[in-house]
Amino acid sequence: MLSVDSIDVFIKSSRILRNVSLKAGKGEVVCLIGRNGAGKTTTLRTIMGYLRPEKGSVSFQGEDITRKSTHEISRLGIGYAPEDSGIFPDLTTHENIEISTWTKTTEKSEEERIKLAYKVFPVLEGYKKRKGTQLSGGERKMLSIARALALDPELLILDEPFEGLAPTIVTEVARSIQDIIKMGPSIIISESNIYHVPDFTDTLYVIERGEIIFSGRPEEVAQEKGILKIIAGTA
């Protein structure tokens, strides 16, 4: 499905990622965990084509997407919900969602895709006509994921979906993500809090200072005290 192979990424001549590799199989849930500034967002932004690796490659469903533009990557079937939600403030909730259905044709009709987004996040249906600026932080996160879902993607990339949310909203968003998993797409979630790593994670990658320092099953990381200390910032 998605394969990130040994990428090095520089931002303004500073090396941010070093030899980062990551894989997400079909229907798999992958969690990329690391402290703030470890390189999670840079990794995800590189997959989305915002940044170009100096070395290495990114491929999706067997196709090299390293040099593709972001809109082409999106149209290939990768949905992206950024850390800051990226909601269009001047557009209503409904307009934010429906815009995703105009750029890529899939087996599902536009109506079906919009309906599905509301089904996963029913709270948004009540705010259809509210502008992005009128939504709370939690609602924006939900809308961001709902909008990415409306693309009908094969792979969903969620950058810190629980960041800054109240505990009750975290539960609600986690439940919605579980609903999405049942629909079959692969999911990559980035997270800085080990306690927010969802139970349904298949593979966990730990990133520190731009390097992947651990990859394996979530239960395996519990055995790695050193890694846990790094994630917690106490190492």
Place this chain on the structure above:
Amino acid sequence: MVETIVNILFSGIFHASVLFLVAAGLQLVFGVQKIFNLACGSFYALGAYLGIVFVKYFLSVGGPPVLAILPLLAAGFVLAIIGPIIERGLLRFVYDRDVHFQLLLTFALLLMIEDIIKLIWGTYPLSTQGVYLAFGILDIFGASIPVYNLIVIVASIVIAGIMAHILSNTRFGRIIRATSDNNEMAQALGININNIYVKVFTLGTVLGTIGGALVIPSTAAMSEMAVDLIVLAFAVVVIGGLGSMKGAFVGALLVGILKSVSFAVYPELEMLLIYIIVIVVLVFKPQGLFGTAT
């Protein structure tokens, strides 16, 4: 007294209508592409010159002067062709560059187009000769208002209405607003922003060229009209607020009427008065009346 006020008012609204078209193009391009396009003054000048060429041809083949608005609009639309050429050929290389660089580039473009205009049409003022009054004059409260002015005012209102409809109610408009809000996110939803940039810049160009074409029956085309216009458009944008269509509307109305009032009372102080307002806005409300950017 009343007729003087009516005259000043209609003259101001007429200037405002044309200014609005150019400023709306400027705002649209800034809103989406984040480039303050000084060359919009050149598009206005090109619209004026090509408008004269088209009107002269139209009249020479027996076209009635009262239908001269058609070749004028045609001239504005034909010039749409320069939009994609400039956007793809120049601007796309500077989106990531410093704003000062972008300003220099579009100012250089303005000066280059001014020279091209001199090369093609010479340095003597040109006009449409006779078209302006062919539409007749209307008596409103004792004031003599050229019907052509009213046509331009109505045309600008119609264009503003169409623009508002496109931006609010069509898919293209929503995509423009989304791209303007957050172009990175728009790309992640599959929007090809290069495509949007070309379309938006072309739309902005056409608003400028139509503005120039529509104004020309009432005045003479001169090579320096691009710079004169950009000085006024800059005032409109500062007063109304950068990136705001509502700001372009209100700013154009204020500048148009102020220009008309000062022209009637103290013609020498026309620019001084406008720029006093600009300075007041810059000092006390730097984001403009309706702007979001500073």
